[in-house]
Amino acid sequence: xxxxxxxxxxxxxxxxxxxxxxxxxxxxxxxxxxxxxxxxxxxxxxxxxxxxxxxxxxxxxxxxxxxxxxxxxxxxxxxxxxxxxxxxxxxxxxxxxxxxxxxxxxxxxxxxxxxxxxxxxxxxxxxxxxxxxxxxxxxxxxxxxxxxxxxxxxxxxxxxxxxxxxxxxxxxxxxxxxxxxxxxxxxxxxxxxxxxxxxxxxxxxxxxxxxxxxxxxxxxxxxxxxxxxxxxxxxxxxxxxxxxxxxxxxxxxxxxxxxxxxxxxxxxxxxxxxxxxxxxxxxxxxxxxxxxxxxxxxxxxxxxxxxxxxxxxxxxxxxxxxxxxxxxxxxxxxxxxxxxxxxxxxxxxxxxxxxxxxxxxxxxxxxxxxxxxxxxxxxxxxxxxxxxxxxxxxxxxxxxxxxxxxxxxxxxxxxxxxxx
Amino acid sequence: xxxxxxxxxxxxxxxxxxxxxxxxxxxxxxxxxxxxxxxxxxxxxxxxxxxxxxxxxxxxxxxxxxxxxxxxxxxxxxxxxxxxxxxxxxxxxxxxxxxxxxxxxxxxxxxxxxxxxxxxxxxxxxxxxxxxxxxxxxxxxxxxxxxxxxxxxxxxxxxxxxxxxxxxxxxxxxxxxxxxxxxxxxxxxxxxxxxx
Numbered sequence: 092x093x094x095x096x097x098x099x100x101x102x103x104x105x106x107x108x109x110x111x112x113x114x115x116x117x118x119x120x121x122x123x124x125x126x127x128x129x130x131x132x133x134x135x136x137x138x139x140x141x142x143x144x145x146x147x148x149x150x151x152x153x154x155x156x157x158x159x160x161x162x163x164x165x166x167x168x169x170x171x172x173x174x175x176x177x178x179x180x181x182x183x184x185x186x187x188x189x190x191x192x193x194x195x196x197x198x199x200x201x202x203x204x205x206x207x208x209x210x211x212x213x214x215x216x217x218x219x220x221x222x223x224x225x226x227x228x229x230x231x232x233x234x235x236x237x238x239x240x241x242x243x244x245x246x247x248x249x250x251x252x253x254x255x256x257x258x259x260x261x262x263x264x265x266x267x268x269x270x271x272x273x274x275x276x277x278x279x280x281x282x283x284x285x286x287x288x289x290x291x292x293x294x295x296x297x298x299x300x301x302x303x304x305x306x307x308x309x310x311x312x313x314x315x316x317x318x319x320x321x322x323x324x325x326x327x328x329x330x331x332x333x334x335x336x337x338x339x340x341x342x343x344x345x346x347x348x349x350x351x352x353x354x355x356x357x358x359x360x361x362x363x364x365x366x367x368x369x370x371x372x373x374x375x376x377x378x379x380x381x382x383x384x385x386x387x388x389x390x391x392x393x394x395x396x397x398x399x400x401x402x403x404x405x406x407x408x409x410x411x412x413x414x415x416x417x418x419x420x421x422x423x424x425x426x427x428x429x430x431x432x433x434x435x436x437x438x439x440x441x442x443x444x445x446x447x448x449x450x451x452x453x454x455x456x457x458x459x460x461x462x463x464x465x466x467x468x469x470x471x472x473x474x475x476x477x478x479x480x481x482x483x484x485x486x487x488x489x490x491x492x493x494x495x496x497x498x499x500x501x502x503x504x505x506x507x508x509x510x511x
Numbered sequence: 512x513x514x515x516x517x518x519x520x521x522x523x524x525x526x527x528x529x530x531x532x533x534x535x536x537x538x539x540x541x542x543x544x545x546x547x548x549x550x551x552x553x554x555x556x557x558x559x560x561x562x563x564x565x566x567x568x569x570x571x572x573x574x575x576x577x578x579x580x581x582x583x584x585x586x587x588x589x590x591x592x593x594x595x596x597x598x599x600x601x602x603x604x605x606x607x608x609x610x611x612x613x614x615x616x617x618x619x620x621x622x623x624x625x626x627x628x629x630x631x632x633x634x635x636x637x638x639x640x641x642x643x644x645x646x647x648x649x650x651x652x653x654x655x656x657x658x659x660x661x662x663x664x665x666x667x668x669x670x671x672x673x674x675x676x677x678x679x680x681x682x683x684x685x686x687x688x689x690x691x692x693x694x695x696x697x698x699x700x701x702x703x704x705x706x707x
Contacts (some may be wrong), residue, residue: 125576127643128643133642142600153598154599157598161576285659362597362598363600363618363620366600367616368617369616369618370617371639373641510530
């Protein structure tokens with residue numbers, strides 16, 4: 092009863108104030124909290140390794156209830172543990188971090204375009220982005236994360252999510268929700284976004300990157316047989332399209348869901364059972380994960396409602412130093428009396444040359460309208476990613492369009508990305 | 512020759528057990544460090560004597576993402592069991608062990624893997640899953656060693672009377688060895704100051 096009360100109270104009081112922002116899944120706050128390296132959780136930030144996913148699936152806690160003993164930073168008590176016995180005649184006790192749970196991220200770029208643009212043939216885009224990140228946990232069952240992001244001179248985005256963590260198998264989240272928070276987009280190593288998250292509906296009012304805005308999500312994870320691999324699931328509802336005040340722009344809500352199953356490798360919620368190996372590294376997790384996702388929503392546009400939906404699947408294969416990710420998605424969009432079907436996919440390979448140096452290549456295919464005769468957009472993106480320090484990443488990538496329409500839209504990006 | 516070695520060892524043991532041994536006690540000061548702990552103070556060698564490691568294995572724990580102890584002196588020939596006490600995978604490898612580089616893989620909580628340190632010297636111990644973890648195993652030829660506490664205090668007990676070279680090792684600082692004459696009883700004071 093007390094737990095239920097707390098959940099309802101949390102749901103009723105936590106604000107959901109959100110703007111479209113690129114979600115970030117790298118939180119130096121946790122490096123400080125546990126006095127551990129970024130590579131404990133990251134393959135190369137923001138891409139998570141197997142333990143990083145298990146940490147996230149435990150509600151940003153160490154697995155198997157060991158978070159308190161692993162935490163190196165002493166929290167400040169806002170009420171002794173014994174006050175739980177007094178509730179509801181006292182405020183439920185909790186604690187807050189001993190130091191503010193804040194971190195910073197900065198990204199700068201040098202761009203060289205294949206063709207002259209309004210900005211010229213090349214540009215120093217520095218800074219591209221500055222972000223204030225925050226994340227943490229309250230007592231045993233509440234966790235939160237978010238960011239305030241400044242991109243270019245005029246764009247400010249913010250993003251916040253708080254969740255009640257019943258157990259690793261069930262978290263109830265309130266805040267910025269959507270498919271973008273659980274797909275490769277959040278974990279990409281390149282400056283260029285994935286094609287599947289950039290594909291817009293007919294009216295141009297929604298893409299996966301937009302997320303579902305403010306909403307509620309039930310999600311969870313569990314280990315598979317023998318403590319290896321396992322499942323994850325998520326189902327959510329959100330405003331979808333929103334106005335400048337963060338209110339829903341239409342009467343209907345957006346719905347989405349995602350499921351994955353992992354075979355082999357570290358359990359989705361961690362633990363060490365059955366995990367012995369003669370070789371190891373933070374970037375190795377020999378396993379195969381398959382997943383599916385769907386999203387359905389409505390957006391208001393100039394010529395009426397745009398009813399759209401996406402359905403897709405993805406795989407994530409890890410073998411020693413190699414990681415292959417692929418995803419395919421179909422989108423349907425009905426707008427102004429026209430129904431459009433789109434199909435898009437990408438596949439990428441990451442190979443660890445050294446623990447700090449990753450060779451990368453991606454192929455992308457996007458057919459915006461499968462019923463017309465216009466060629467699909469195809470692109471290859473070779474890149475090299477160097478972790479010059481655990482918290483400083485440099486990458487060099489070259490987008491090469493292969494279709495005739497995309498000619499001269501490619502270019503090179505050198506990016507420096509660091510978190511403090 | 513074996514009987515000569517045996518005779519020397521026997522004489523040595525009689526010598527020590529008969530009370531002809533003293534303690535070396537002192538204080539180390541580690542310059543530009545948070546504290547003066549984790550300094551290994553040891554007698555490099557005792558002429559004509561080869562010491563056997565203690566029976567059984569020694570244990571280095573991996574607990575709360577730290578190696579415990581951080582600095583671990585052992586007698587040459589000692590087998591160290593590396594225990595994982597965490598609910599996360601740990602690894603143990605050494606890039607500079609005098610016996611040769613080794614990597615013991617990863618293992619689950621409650622399980623140990625072993626390595627025997629047969630050559631004297633320093634082995635850096637690392638975990639390739641958690642780069643912040645490090646420890647040092649200092650393999651020495653004699654059982655006469657100590658590790659300083661944070662205040663820099665140390666004591667080496669039951670050292671046979673005689674003249675020795677007393678050395679120190681620290682992961683970041685150095686000091687020159689000191690010649691020391693240990694009396695048959697009582698304490699011999701030797702202090703060190705370690706610098707870059």
